[in-house]
Amino acid sequence: MIVRSSDAVPYKEADAALREQLSARGEPIRSVLAKELADGGLAAGIKPSDCVIAVGTPAARWLHAQLPDNNRLVYCMVNNPGDAGLLQGRPCWGVTTDVAIGDQIKLMAEALPRARVIGMLYRSDTTSGKETLKALSAALPADWRVEAVAVNDAPSMGAAIESLTEKDIDVIWTSADPGLYDAASVRSLLLAGIRKKIPVWGFSTAFVRAGALIGVGVEPRSQGAQAADVLKQLLDDPASLKERAQSPKEFQIALNLIVAQQLSVDIPESLSRRAAFVFRPE
Numbered sequence: 001m002i003v004r005s006s007d008a009v010p011y012k013e014a015d016a017a018l019r020e021q022l023s024a025r026g027e028p029i030r031s032v033l034a035k036e037l038a039d040g041g042l043a044a045g046i047k048p049s050d051c052v053i054a055v056g057t058p059a060a061r062w063l064h065a066q067l068p069d070n071n072r073l074v075y076c077m078v079n080n081p082g083d084a085g086l087l088q089g090r091p092c093w094g095v096t097t098d099v100a101i102g103d104q105i106k107l108m109a110e111a112l113p114r115a116r117v118i119g120m121l122y123r124s125d126t127t128s129g130k131e132t133l134k135a136l137s138a139a140l141p142a143d144w145r146v147e148a149v150a151v152n153d154a155p156s157m158g159a160a161i162e163s164l165t166e167k168d169i170d171v172i173w174t175s176a177d178p179g180l181y182d183a184a185s186v187r188s189l190l191l192a193g194i195r196k197k198i199p200v201w202g203f204s205t206a207f208v209r210a211g212a213l214i215g216v217g218v219e220p221r222s223q224g225a226q227a228a229d230v231l232k233q234l235l236d237d238p239a240s241l242k243e244r245a246q247s248p249k250e251f252q253i254a255l256n257l258i259v260a261q262q263l264s265v266d267i268p269e270s271l272s273r274r275a276a277f278v279f280r281p282e
Helices: 009-025 034-040 057-066 101-111 127-139 157-165 183-196 205-210 220-236 257-263 269-274
Strands: 002-004 031-033 052-055 073-078 093-096 117-122 145-150 171-173 200-202 214-217 252-256 277-279
Touching (some): 002 034, 009 052, 093 220, 101 214, 183 257, 205 214, 205 277
16 A cells, blocks of 8 residues: 655655556555545555555654554655654654765765865754754764754844854755755755855755755655565565665755856866756856
């Protein structure tokens, strides 16, 4: 049973990839929207023997809380599974949209070879905020360092952004934290970055399109295919599943050459050739 958070195109694409990868097992595959399943009743829609694959954070969070323990639960297209509660309680396994920080740093170093100091906003009053800062610090090469500003200690997001951009930093790193970033804060950060000539790393393709210099995104079909592999492991060799949340094996690079021009940054041609999305000056 594939349960989509909505009928959004990325969820449909992940659903299609799941069906393709799992069809060879010869078992029936059904798809349903989470809302339809909730309205019709979980017990009526899901059999005790069903393996359930949640597509998207809302469906994964709801199923994790509601699904009987005898149903195996796998997920994909989920950002920050810890905040979604998927790493505690009943066991479930899946694929996140969070590209491994080490891979992000490698790309950042390739695009900005002189960068050594990363600035970031975070919340010091949340466990996830402190863990994100710790994870970023641990992923950095020995000669790099982090300059972090706690948003909760500032009078406003604007003040936190101003404090960050006043520091001696080479690039601003962002993560998909809904407690930090919404349309207004993203806009403010990007404008401040342009004004202070500081490149911004975007946590999504849309972020890069909006004005970040470089970033990464995931392809929904690859998320579905990887989740299918997780389910196969769960059914055939559960002992081989070492992590409850896997980073995406495949991700897409996005570059904004308009911003590179504004910041007087020369992006290596080799990186531009590998990028799935390149936003160029008209």
